[in-house]
Amino acid sequence: xxxxxxxxxxxxxxxxxxxxxxxxxxxxxxxxxxxxxxxxxxxxxxxxxxxxxxxxxxxxxxxxxxxxxxxxxxxxxxxxxxxxxxxxxxxxxxxxxxxxxxxxxxxxxxxxxxxxxxxxxxxxxxxxxxxxxxxxxxxxxxxxxxxxxxxxxxxxxxxxxxxxxxxxxxxxxxxxxxxxxxxxxxxxxxxxxxxxxxxxxxxxxxxxxxxxxxxxxxx
Amino acid sequence: xxxxxxxxxxxxxxxxxxxxxxxxxxxxxxxxxxxxxxxxxxxxxxxxxxxxxxxxxxxxxxxxxxxxxxxxxxxxxxxxxxxxxxxxxxxxxxxxxxxxxxxxxxxxxxxxxxxxxxxxxxxxxxxxxxxxxxxxxxxxxxxxxxxxxxxxxxxxxxxxxxxxxxxxxxxxxxxxxxxxxxxxxxxxxxxxxxxxxxxxxxxxxxxx
Ligand SMILES: N[C@H](CCC(=O)N[C@@H](CS)C(=O)NCC(=O)O)C(=O)O
Ligand code: FES
Numbered sequence: 237x238x239x240x241x242x243x244x245x246x247x248x249x250x251x252x253x254x255x256x257x258x259x260x261x262x263x264x265x266x267x268x269x270x271x272x273x274x275x276x277x278x279x280x281x282x283x284x285x286x287x288x289x290x291x292x293x294x295x296x297x298x299x300x301x302x303x304x305x306x307x308x309x310x311x312x313x314x315x316x317x318x319x320x321x322x323x324x325x326x327x328x329x330x331x332x333x334x335x336x337x338x339x340x341x342x343x344x345x346x347x348x349x350x351x352x353x354x355x356x357x358x359x360x361x362x363x364x365x366x367x368x369x370x371x372x373x374x375x376x377x378x379x380x381x382x383x384x385x386x387x388x389x390x391x392x393x394x395x396x397x398x399x400x401x402x403x404x405x406x407x408x409x410x411x412x413x414x415x416x417x418x419x420x421x422x423x424x425x426x427x428x429x430x431x432x433x434x435x436x437x438x439x440x441x442x443x444x445x446x447x448x449x450x451x452x453x454x455x
Numbered sequence: 456x457x458x459x460x461x462x463x464x465x466x467x468x469x470x471x472x473x474x475x476x477x478x479x480x481x482x483x484x485x486x487x488x489x490x491x492x493x494x495x496x497x498x499x500x501x502x503x504x505x506x507x508x509x510x511x512x513x514x515x516x517x518x519x520x521x522x523x524x525x526x527x528x529x530x531x532x533x534x535x536x537x538x539x540x541x542x543x544x545x546x547x548x549x550x551x552x553x554x555x556x557x558x559x560x561x562x563x564x565x566x567x568x569x570x571x572x573x574x575x576x577x578x579x580x581x582x583x584x585x586x587x588x589x590x591x592x593x594x595x596x597x598x599x600x601x602x603x604x605x606x607x608x609x610x611x612x613x614x615x616x617x618x619x620x621x622x623x624x625x626x627x628x629x630x631x632x633x634x635x636x637x638x639x640x641x642x643x644x645x646x647x648x649x650x651x652x653x654x655x656x657x658x659x660x661x662x663x
Contacts, residue, residue: 374651377583381643414476415586415630417468424473442512442519 237262237309240283240291242269244351246401247302247340248290249435254306254397256433258314270352302340303333306394319393328388332395338368339402346409358410365411369419372403376418385425392426400426404438460556460563460573462620462632463496465581469562474518476509478624479564484553485509486562489516489529496555496564497531502548561620561632574605576618579634583647586630587654589661591621594629597657612649615642627661 239255239262241248255262267289268274276287284291284300291298292305299305310317319329342364349356375387387395404423406413413419426432427441434440463477463486474487476499483499485508493516499507506522513519517534519526524537525544531552533544554565559576587594595602600610600619608619615635622630631654635646 370651374647377647378644381647382640417464417475417584420475421468421470421473424470442514442521 237312238265238293239263239305240265240267240280240289240293242267242275242289244436245269245289246344246347246405246435249401249438250302250397251290251292251305251309252435253401253433254309254314254317254394257397257429257431258309258317259431260309260313303336303398306333306398310394317392317394317397319388319395321389325388325393329393329395332387333398335368335371336398336402338364339399342368343402343406343409343411346411347405350409362409362411365406365409369403369406369411369413369416372399373416373418376422380418380421385422387422392429396422396426401435401438408437460565460569462561462573462622463564463630464562465584465632465634466557466560466562467581468584469494472513474509474511474513476507477564478622479553479566481625482566483507483509484564485511485518486555486564487513487518489513491516493529494555494557494562495529496553497527498551498553500550501525502533502550508550560634574607576607576634578636579618580637580643582617582633582635582643583650584630584632585650585654586624586628587657588628589657590627591623591629593661594621594631594653594657597660598653612653613642613645615646615649617646 239251241264252262269289274280275289281287283298286300288300290302290305291300292308299308319325342361345356346358346361346365348354349358349361379387384390386392387399400423403419424441432440461479463479464475469475469486469488471488471490471492474485477484477486485497485499487495497508499509501508501520501522503520503523503525506520508518508520510521511519517526517528525533526535527550528534531550532546533548536542536544554569556563556573558573560581561576563573595608598610600608602608608621610617615638618634620632622632624630631650633650635643
């Protein structure tokens, strides 16, 4: 299974994260997204005409939407993550996989504007990003009132993996995450999952890491 | 000098080993809870290079800075500098500590000395904390909540009796800490949606 990947991309990271959580082996093929713009090259567009990452290739199968890639990886190596306990849960997982596109189009865009100087209507992206976080916060609050800690129920599913990276990285796009206690608690639980992996800007819960030992050069 | 208590969070939103940023009278505060459950409210600024301590992490009874890992114990004094593990940190390296207390499921902070206790809010359950881009007066008039003798706004949201504590933020924003009478989840969810509706109403009123 080949993942066309960029280390700083939240949409690529969510695939790497799910693969790590389910034990699915991935062959990572780095795409020079920035500064090279390799995803817009003629060669890359033979693979994905849309010119976006992530792209997953497994034999003859090519998937170019992160929601589809997550679904495929879960079906191959971690079917529990599909969240098929009940029709309700299936509906909720589909709901949040679709919602994640709004996160990419708002928070994701604000972040590539601020970090990679890509053009965007930054105020509109930030406003839409705040609206997304408010919806996520309210949904997680309602889940807590029902005694559930995750977006689609009592256990984590693709719904959580799809929305988690952008919720964590919003400050990179100038969108504060300080006002959202339910999001803070939810991201904490996800960061403590066995097999969790990091990306730049998203860390495992530190209290689960070993005590740091002094290294020369730090001050 | 005595200062007023400011409500800063619902206690259930700060678990053990948790740390979060809050704002009291325009001052940034790192609010955290140790492994044994001890609550602390510190200046949100690392004495080393000024990093926000609320970005840090709790290990046992200490708070560590995310930047270079300096850690600080209960009194705010520096316990350990990872780059110099054999050094006993000088007594002068200390984070300013504020008063924090927990009362009926609400966490309160005061910047100065404080002899009295925050108002009692018995018989209520925590609903949620929501940040609203509007001042307290605008929110009050949008909500129809009445201020009681104890200074607390009370009323009904989606037919559920609520008490709303207001925490002023800089630039005219306000955090609402909402407590509700005990009710089944469906009724509490309706009240939570009514808080969102109140936020939208106050924000459009404030913008008008
Ligand atoms: N197809 C969407 C696209 C995700 C997305 O927006 N990816 C960004 C990088 S994180 C991208 O490729 N942008 C293309 C561009 O800006 O030209 C998905 O897989 O969720
Ligand atoms: S800034 Fe906190 S340890 Fe350096």
